[in-house]
Amino acid sequence: MKEFQTAKMDxxxxxxxxxLVLFLLLFPFISFFFEPRRTVISIFSLVIMYGVILISYGFVPKKITITExxxxxxxLYGKIRINLNEIYSISKVKKTGFNLRTFGVGGLFGYFGYFNGKDIWYVTNIHKKIKITLKSGKVYMLSPENPDDFSNEIQTRKSSATS
Structure with a gap:
């Protein structure tokens, strides 16, 4: 078992x-001073905006582990598992072009959720992306701190499992 740290934010x-954090933290407090006062709306915005920060932070991968x-x-929400025997290909992605967020977080602490239709992202640094394509066609994007070591470790584990 080998652990990899998630890449620091670019x-x-x-x-x-x-x-975003400054806006989400400060706007609810500023709304209490608007005229005419709408206390219920201010409290509601406080709960929603603080919730957005906490929920988004929960998606940040704390570490990535490669087992046998x-x-x-x-x-914070659990573990996402990718079986090594289901991996079709793995590659480092240099391109940082346009990506369409389908459902997820797009910039607050990173990029998490569904992008480009069906790709599943757990990316904190867009310059250190690793693309994992499964035999089923499902695509995962990860961003370990050392993408080359991560890719090499997966290749080593896959080749030793097939031998």
Missing amino acids: GRTRTMTII SQILIKN
């Missing part, structure tokens, strides 16, 4: 996170 993600047969992505 500059764009860090900037977006700081701006699986990749485990651990976040």
